[in-house]
Amino acid sequence: MSAPEPSTPARPAVARTTPVEPARPSTALLTDRYELTMLQGALADGTAHRHCVFEVFTRRLPAGRRYGVLAGTGRLLEAIADFRFGPAELEWLASERVVDDRTLAFLEGYRFTGDIHGYAEGEVFFPGSPVLVVDGTFAEAVLLETLVLSILNYDSAVASAASRMTSAAVDRPVIEMGARRAHEAAAVAAARATVIAGFAATSNLEAGRRWGLPTTGTAAHAFTLLHDDEESAFVSQVASQGKGTTLLVDTYDVRKGVEAAVAAAGPGLGAVRLDSGDLLSLAQDVRRQLDQLGATGTKIVVTSDLDEYAIAALAAAPVDSYGVGTSVVTGSGAPTCGMVYKLVAREGADGVMAPVAKTSSSKVSVGGRKKAARRLDAQGRASEEVLVGGPDAAVAAWAPETVDLRPLQVPLVQAGAIDTRWTGPAGVNLAAERHRTSRAELPRGARRLSADEAAIPTVLVEIDG
Amino acid sequence: MSAPEPSTPARPAVARTTPVEPARPSTALLTDRYELTMLQGALADGTAHRHCVFEVFTRRLPAGRRYGVLAGTGRLLEAIADFRFGPAELEWLASERVVDDRTLAFLEGYRFTGDIHGYAEGEVFFPGSPVLVVDGTFAEAVLLETLVLSILNYDSAVASAASRMTSAAVDRPVIEMGARRAHEAAAVAAARATVIAGFAATSNLEAGRRWGLPTTGTAAHAFTLLHDDEESAFVSQVASQGKGTTLLVDTYDVRKGVEAAVAAAGPGLGAVRLDSGDLLSLAQDVRRQLDQLGATGTKIVVTSDLDEYAIAALAAAPVDSYGVGTSVVTGSGAPTCGMVYKLVAREGADGVMAPVAKTSSSKVSVGGRKKAARRLDAQGRASEEVLVGGPDAAVAAWAPETVDLRPLQVPLVQAGAIDTRWTGPAGVNLAAERHRTSRAELPRGARRLSADEAAIPTVLVEIDG
Numbered sequence: 036m037s038a039p040e041p042s043t044p045a046r047p048a049v050a051r052t053t054p055v056e057p058a059r060p061s062t063a064l065l066t067d068r069y070e071l072t073m074l075q076g077a078l079a080d081g082t083a084h085r086h087c088v089f090e091v092f093t094r095r096l097p098a099g100r101r102y103g104v105l106a107g108t109g110r111l112l113e114a115i116a117d118f119r120f121g122p123a124e125l126e127w128l129a130s131e132r133v134v135d136d137r138t139l140a141f142l143e144g145y146r147f148t149g150d151i152h153g154y155a156e157g158e159v160f161f162p163g164s165p166v167l168v169v170d171g172t173f174a175e176a177v178l179l180e181t182l183v184l185s186i187l188n189y190d191s192a193v194a195s196a197a198s199r200m201t202s203a204a205v206d207r208p209v210i211e212m213g214a215r216r217a218h219e220a221a222a223v224a225a226a227r228a229t230v231i232a233g234f235a236a237t238s239n240l241e242a243g244r245r246w247g248l249p250t251t252g253t254a255a256h257a258f259t260l261l262h263d264d265e266e267s268a269f270v271s272q273v274a275s276q277g278k279g280t281t282l283l284v285d286t287y288d289v290r291k292g293v294e295a296a297v298a299a300a301g302p303g304l305g306a307v308r309l310d311s312g313d314l315l316s317l318a319q320d321v322r323r324q325l326d327q328l329g330a331t332g333t334k335i336v337v338t339s340d341l342d343e344y345a346i347a348a349l350a351a352a353p354v355d356s357y358g359v360g361t362s363v364v365t366g367s368g369a370p371t372c373g374m375v376y377k378l379v380a381r382e383g384a385d386g387v388m389a390p391v392a393k394t395s396s397s398k399v400s401v402g403g404r405k406k407a408a409r410r411l412d413a414q415g416r417a418s419e420e421v422l423v424g425g426p427d428a429a430v431a432a433w434a435p436e437t438v439d440l441r442p443l444q445v446p447l448v449q450a451g452a453i454d455t456r457w458t459g460p461a462g463v464n465l466a467a468e469r470h471r472t473s474r475a476e477l478p479r480g481a482r483r484l485s486a487d488e489a490a491i492p493t494v495l496v497e498i499d500g
Numbered sequence: 501m502s503a504p505e506p507s508t509p510a511r512p513a514v515a516r517t518t519p520v521e522p523a524r525p526s527t528a529l530l531t532d533r534y535e536l537t538m539l540q541g542a543l544a545d546g547t548a549h550r551h552c553v554f555e556v557f558t559r560r561l562p563a564g565r566r567y568g569v570l571a572g573t574g575r576l577l578e579a580i581a582d583f584r585f586g587p588a589e590l591e592w593l594a595s596e597r598v599v600d601d602r603t604l605a606f607l608e609g610y611r612f613t614g615d616i617h618g619y620a621e622g623e624v625f626f627p628g629s630p631v632l633v634v635d636g637t638f639a640e641a642v643l644l645e646t647l648v649l650s651i652l653n654y655d656s657a658v659a660s661a662a663s664r665m666t667s668a669a670v671d672r673p674v675i676e677m678g679a680r681r682a683h684e685a686a687a688v689a690a691a692r693a694t695v696i697a698g699f700a701a702t703s704n705l706e707a708g709r710r711w712g713l714p715t716t717g718t719a720a721h722a723f724t725l726l727h728d729d730e731e732s733a734f735v736s737q738v739a740s741q742g743k744g745t746t747l748l749v750d751t752y753d754v755r756k757g758v759e760a761a762v763a764a765a766g767p768g769l770g771a772v773r774l775d776s777g778d779l780l781s782l783a784q785d786v787r788r789q790l791d792q793l794g795a796t797g798t799k800i801v802v803t804s805d806l807d808e809y810a811i812a813a814l815a816a817a818p819v820d821s822y823g824v825g826t827s828v829v830t831g832s833g834a835p836t837c838g839m840v841y842k843l844v845a846r847e848g849a850d851g852v853m854a855p856v857a858k859t860s861s862s863k864v865s866v867g868g869r870k871k872a873a874r875r876l877d878a879q880g881r882a883s884e885e886v887l888v889g890g891p892d893a894a895v896a897a898w899a900p901e902t903v904d905l906r907p908l909q910v911p912l913v914q915a916g917a918i919d920t921r922w923t924g925p926a927g928v929n930l931a932a933e934r935h936r937t938s939r940a941e942l943p944r945g946a947r948r949l950s951a952d953e954a955a956i957p958t959v960l961v962e963i964d965g
Contacts, residue, residue: 064709065706066706068716069719071705071717072741073719073722073723076719076741077726079736080736080740082727082736114684127708131708133705135740173726181679184681185683186684188681189683189686214646215646215841216653216838217653218650218682218683219527219651219654220684220686221683222530223530239532240531240593241530241531243533250533250596252535253534253537254534254537254538255534255538257538257554257642258542260843261638261843263848267545271541271544271547274541285858286858365835371826371829373681381726384728393751393776
């Protein structure tokens with residue numbers, strides 16, 4: 036079978052439902068071993084309880100990309116709530132001698148009690164943007180590194196690609212249908228990330244259940260091949276799904292397929308789907324044929340290995356919606372964001388917070404806590420990503436004093452308490468809204484697909500405190 | 501922090517343990533909606549119970565690749581065992597009106613009762629290789645499509661990339677440490693796939709627990725930055741992990757780092773790790789310095805954004821092991837395998853099995869059930885991928901009659917009963933062994949990294965029955 040097939044939901048697709056939550060296992064072992072061995076060393080030498088600031092950022096955007104889209108924050112907050120070392124996890128760590136008894140005792144009582152601030156999910160970002168800032172003891176903050184990066188790197192890679200696709204599609208709905216080309220759990224996260232970036236629906240049922248996303252799908256080529264002929268397959272599908280369904284017309288001959296489709300459903304047929312061939316000329320032929328058959332309201336859905344460039348190339352074609360699979364769930368050439376989780380400041384032996392950074396070779400980082408704001412011009416267009424550095428307490432207390440600076444970091448976790456506005460289906464809606472607003476604010480031209488620099492420059496401002 | 505850091509386990513790394521199984525939720529909704537709507541139509545019109553043969557194959561290898569590596573089979577069998585529509589799944593499907601009551605009743609009792617044959621996990625494959633063949637009613641076989649493809653496409657993409665890396669590394673151990681650059685659950689599957697393709701260990705704790713894989717890791721740059729100076733970080737790590745540990749020496753100045761490392765651990769230091777810079781010249785400098793300090797047995801581990809080409813470029817460098825992250829978990833440029841799940845034969849209205857295939861446009865498939873064997877020359881080298889087609893019963897009964905044909909498909913599920921040899925940690929060991937043997941059989945030159953055609957041609961042989 037080929038790519039699944041969307042019906043064409045009205046846009047904006049907001050018919051989200053209250054999801055039934057599946058059981059949630061511990062996320063604590065979704066972690067690199069060295070986080071635990073570092074913890075053991077730091078517990079032994081007394082540095083484990085030093086206050087630390089870890090910052091998540093990416094050093095560069097994928098080649099040619101103008102902006103990135105932060106996604107995964109809501110999933111991360113839910114995963115942090117489940118980051119507990121229960122009996123099964125502790126037993127395994129003990130049996131494998133991953134860490135010593137003191138460390139096991141620490142892990143048994145572990146919960147994150149620090150603060151996390153970050154860009155709101157759905158916000159656009161640029162090289163150096165501090166999209167997440169984790170404040171806590173070394174012990175509690177270092178343990179979260181792997182999970183934070185896994186979630187933000189994958190979800191943001193998908194959202195960043197998806198945003199280009201919805202830009203290219205302009206007002207036509209785009210449907211996510213890439214589950215078969217991604218790890219089965221990644222597929223669920225990918226569906227969520229694409230909806231944040233403006234996709235209208237997904238083929239993935241678990242994403243529908245877990246995040247309340249609209250789901251769509253009607254039939255594959257196998258359904259036609261199962262039947263004795265195309266006509267009987269179409270008649271069966273219309274009987275089962277109603278004439279508003281989408282019939283897949285390219286199993287044999289497209290022209291005969293369209294004829295059979297309208298014969299089966301009448302001119303009120305919802306849509307036909309094309310999943311192969313030269314979609315530009317095919318869509319024109321099919322539109323003409325549908326109109327001649329009186330099916331002037333029947334829509335055309337296309338779904339064959341589309342990416343943002345193929346979508347853009349179909350702008351002038353009589354296409355009503357796009358189904359996207361492989362390219363979006365694999366980040367359209369950039370399957371990860373390259374975000375890193377860096378210690379940028381920590382309490383010294385003297386109890387004073389000090390900036391820290393790796394200095395050797397090519398991976399030099401800017402130390403110190405940073406606040407972030409986006410500078411807007413008189414028309415409300417973004418002009419600069421402003422990072423504010425300086426003495427730790429001064430930066431922590433900093434807030435923009437002028438209306439041209441929109442602050443970018445919001446509290447996500449405070450003293451270990453997760454702000455649940457960002458989680459669950461409501462968090463997805465909030466993130467989708469944030470993305471729409473944030474993207475609309477970008478300079479004209481930032482949404483073009485052609486390769487170029489980051490849409491706005493990033494500047495570092497030092498304050499005195 | 502940067503990439504996690506491996507110790508250097510002895511090779512082959514076989515110290516696998518009995519894993520503690522986490523709770524396993526239903527996998528049934530990791531499915532595209534159209535599988536269920538097709539089922540509804542087929543249940544209504546009576547075709548749902550037609551016997552069908554679905555085949556999984558890829559039309560082409562990623563550009564320049566010589567072979568693919570099948571991985572995920574063991575995970576798939578475990579996921580099929582958990583493919584059940586329980587009360588939570590049925591309630592959600594009903595509340596969303598995804599399918600009608602008759603279909604819900606069918607799903608409530610669903611379990612797969614058919615047969616699945618496939619290439620043994622770890623086997624190499626080529627374009628058209630029927631790596632999985634699912635025999636069952638349309639109803640029971642169509643439901644598995646999405647899950648089958650999600651698992652095989654991701655795991656095989658990782659294993660296919662990983663196999664090139666272990667080829668390039670020759671006898672030096674390669675460690676998987678890409679969790680932070682993949683979805684958190686995909687990371688666990690990726691670790692498993694890399695070990696099947698010859699990796700020695702992983703940084704991922706959950707992969708260790710679930711699959712019994714060896715796990716490694718000691719410290720990141722954050723551990724050094726946490727401390728007042730590099731010396732105290734190294735002294736602490738050696739106190740905690742022993743002098744056999746791996747010290748990360750490139751936080752500040754590498755030369756001073758190596759000096760401090762040997763000062764902290766003595767000349768019996770296990771290894772130093774380099775995570776940045778020009779690794780070829782740096783490794784030579786560090787080797788010389790270590791030898792001058794008397795640390796002649798101290799190993800050098802390198803870990804900075806390596807892929808198969810970077811590994812090959814370090815062949816002449818005094819490097820003892822490689823840590824690979826981003827590139828392997830994202831398939832090194834090919835993040836999915838492009839495998840499809842095609843209906844190739846089905847029972848007609850007359851009760852007779854007939855081959856079926858899509859005929860329009862560019863996605864033409866070869867219909868009919870196929871058996872597969874690899875032809876070996878007198879030296880035991882693979883020379884052809886032989887696919888056998890013809891009348892369904894004859895093909896189903898076919899087995900090679902000459903010793904130069906090695907049969908490739910093994911029974912995985914028979915009348916719904918899963919062969920558990922392929923699952924769990926034992927299945928991973930079996931798959932790793934299969935991969936070693938299968939890759940060794942390829943023609944000389946097939947393991948070169950340079951772009952070329954598939955290592956052996958695929959030929960289709962028609963039998964009469």
